[in-house]
Amino acid sequence: MFEYKAPLRDFKFATQELFNSEDHYQKLGFEDASPEMIEAILSEAAKFTEQVIAPINQIGDQQGCHWDNGKVTTPDGFKDAYRHYIDGGWPTLSQSIEFGGQGLPHSLNTMVSEMLSSANHSFAMYPGLSHGCMSTLEHHGTEQQKNMFMPHLVDGTWTGTMCLTESHCGTDLGLLSTKAELNEDGTYSLNGSKIFISAGEHDLSENIVHLVIARAIDSPKGTKGISLFIVPKFNVNDDGTVSDENGVSCGSIEHKMGINGNATCVINFDNAKGYLIGEKNRGLNCMFTFMNGARLGVANEGVAASEAAFQGSLAYAKDRLQMRSMSGVKNPNGPADPIIVHPDVRRMLLTQKSIAEGGRALVAYLGQLVDTTHAGKTQQDIIEANNRLALLTPIAKAFLTETAVDNTSYGIQVFGGHGFIKEWGMEQLLRDTKICCLYEGTTGIQALDLIGRKVLANKGELLNSFTAEIIAFCQKNQNGNLGEYCATLQEYVELWQDVTKDIAMKSAINADEIGAASVDYLMLSGYIVLAFMWIQSAKTAQQALNEQATENDFYQAKQNTAEFYFDRILPKAHGHLACLRNGAKSLMAMSEEQFSLSI
Incomplete structure (x- = not known):
């Protein structure tokens, strides 16, 4: 297994030198986001991902998650790593100060997310979906809903999911059959099943907050009748404390091609108590807040995969001796030259490097646009940032993930036969990365x-x-x-x-x-x-x-x-x-x- 190293120098180039993050943050009022502060945070994030998260990546792939009577156990080391993640304050980094966050810019959190995903894609998905859940609550939730759910989501003791897909409908959400019936107290009872729910059940957090799309009994068919509901695994009192079990259960977990350390679940709702978020029959509008953020997150996962593939390939290409250079001996003291001297190996390495670093620059640019949508000083700045994000989000999501699959395949190719063997970690990268082309909307949908x-x-x-x-x-x-x-x-x-x-x-x-x-x-x-x-x-x-x-x-x-x-x-x-x-x-x-x- 190759040793992951966070690309701190390139983060600095992409953010500070290329897109002048210091001026960007000052303009938006992020006074605490000084270059020194950012460097300190990223340095600590590098240590955490390299020393705590990366070492359990292969364990997660080998062991996978285990389902028993509705309960899911994560692989060895994941619970301890998640506890360290919370203790380090990483979930709070870019969240609102009002709910216990540190109030730092989204673009800073993007760099930490890349490190997590490069080090361990499966682990990174557990807290990753919580960001979309929190963003949706902040944009569309009532004050009471925010007070009930946000503080524990922000500190990471609760995690969040997005529940869209059903067995008979994938992208065509208008076909959904999950129903929501209004209760006398203003809450709803939800009945139905959702599939492919990443981190839908696990043993890392004290509660799991599901954002679920469903159709109210009296709503029209098709997408115009979809509403969005907050449905926690455990019911929540008005003061935000956990109450009894809700009618939410995990029917099974999927046996997958990759990301085996993350539980992909069938989630059943049996008279589950839910809270309408946003307007009735406007659920897709609310959910797109989650989905658009998630799509940018998946684009970042593509960069992370290309970076990991490049690092593994580069280390091997420098060390592996095979044949002599066609332009003359480069390693006279050895029986052969390292394969990095061969043009075709360099083609693959430079492809990985150019996509990883170019993609990182694009994600840095998009991250600053997201910062502006959150903290822009004029309405015109916010509109322009949203418009640019609208255009570039589907490009970034699909292009950076499709090329990531190519780059992880190149990683196997650089290793030759060793790349096909599990112990080196390259074939896991390819398996883990392919899902990025599928979830949050396939390449065709983008x-x-x-x-x-x-x-x-x-x-x-x-x-x-x-x-x-x-x-x-x-x-x-x-x-x-x-x-x-x-x-x-x-x-x-x-x-x-x-x-x-x-x-x-x-x-x-x-x-x-x-x-x-x-x-x-x-x-x-x-x-x-x-x-x-x-x-x-x-x-x-x-x-x-x-x-x-x-x-x-x-x-x-x-x-x-x-x-x-x-x-x-x-x-x-x-x-x-x-x-x-x-x-x-x-x-x-x-x-x-x-x-x-x-x-």
Whole structure:
């Protein structure tokens, strides 16, 4: 098993140097978020994730969770680690001071979350979903509901979940059958079952607060009749203390491809007491507060997986001796050269590195946008941040997770046959990472959201605002060291704009053109967005080199990685461009019967 090390230097680059977090925090009024404070927090988070969380990652995979008569036991070490997590105050980091939080910015917590996920994806999911639960309560809950549930969620003694999916309906939530009946005291009784509930039952916290979508008895069918309810595992008194058991039980846990250390549960509601949150029949609007935050969290998990795959691959490639370099012996005192000298191994390493570091820059940028939505000083700033998040969230979620699966696969490839063996930890990374492409909306769902809701529905307004910013950057820097990159990126952006118009025209004639283009359109968008992150990184690194920085090798590595991204990664966008331009014809021509004629 490789030894995880938190990428503290790159966190500093992405936040402080690239996106000037010091000015950003001061502007928003986060006075305690000084560079010194952030460095101290991240340093402690690194120690915690490296020394406490990472060592139980493989144990969690090997042992998995165990279900017995409705109760779930987590793997060895998870309870102790979670206790250390609470004792260290990590759940409170970016939560409201009003409920016992530290009131620090969301973007700081994002870095801690990446460390947790890189070190141990399964463990990180237990507290991870609580953030969405708290955000939804803060935005949509009543004062009484907040007082009942928030303090214990904030301090981590309670955890939260999101209960959407049912066995007969996944993304199509309008088909749900869970019912909610109004009680005389204003609460509701919920009946039904939900599946695929991450951290739905476990032995880490004293209570579990489920956010459940259901249909009130008198509500219409479809998505217009969905409401959202708070349903705790144990009933809660008005003062926030735990009462008796609620009608909530875990019917079973799933046996999965990966994330075995996290319990994925079937949760049954049998006359379970619930509290309506937000307006009746407006549950999806409330739940999107949870889902959008969760999608950004999953994008961060993609970065974490690419980082972990890179670290494991790099350590092995430096150590493993195999063949001689084609350009001459590099290790004359050994029987062979380390495999890092071979071009194809470097291709895989640089792919992992460029996606991990470019993705980290993107997540840092998105994290600052979230900060602005929370603490922006003007309504216009908040609107602009929300609009940019609306456009980039589906891109980040899908692109960074799809490329993470590629990068974990490269990790196995770098190790060769050893990568296929469990003891090295690389095959676990691939298994653990694939789920990121599925939950909180599959890649296909994110793609439809992007092209349908975020681009075409508003006639390209959100996209045009972003592409205008990229083009302005390229024009401003076209005569300097970035000139070649700027010309290349501007060309891609113009192609992006043109193909968007093409899809809009085709879809006016045939609606299937949207679905046919969607995933390739999203991947094209992802490659271009990350190119924008890398061109800004190259500029920042060049400025540091011009100032005779003491870390010349670090900044030169940034320059080299940017060059690799533009040379070997960005051109992949052309393949997606060609595919989506070919339209829906070949996808839709075959009848259902023809699919099975060769079987």
